[in-house]
Amino acid sequence: MVFRYVVGPQEGGQTVPLTFVEIMCAKLTKRNWSFSGRKGASRRTPTASITSAGVEKLRKNYLYRIPEVGIGEHKTRLADNK
Numbered sequence: 001m002v003f004r005y006v007v008g009p010q011e012g013g014q015t016v017p018l019t020f021v022e023i024m025c026a027k028l029t030k031r032n033w034s035f036s037g038r039k040g041a042s043r044r045t046p047t048a049s050i051t052s053a054g055v056e057k058l059r060k061n062y063l064y065r066i067p068e069v070g071i072g073e074h075k076t077r078l079a080d081n082k
Helices: 052-060
Strands: 002-009 015-024 033-036 047-050 062-065
Touching: 047 052, 052 062
Parallel strands: none
Antiparallel strands: 002 015, 015 062, 033 047
């Protein structure tokens, strides 16, 4: 589950309180993740990221979205399409 929000100074000079703009939920599989481990004696923290296919799953299965805050084709998709 991913919660997207905005807070504080925004473009245009306005300041907004914490506002949730999008909530997305999807069952991601191991194939929807990209893992970056350590090499050799590296002390870097291993990380995991969602692949583009995983992000697309999340965006298609949103639970809440303020109109016009989606990205790409999801910008104009509204709750009445669900």
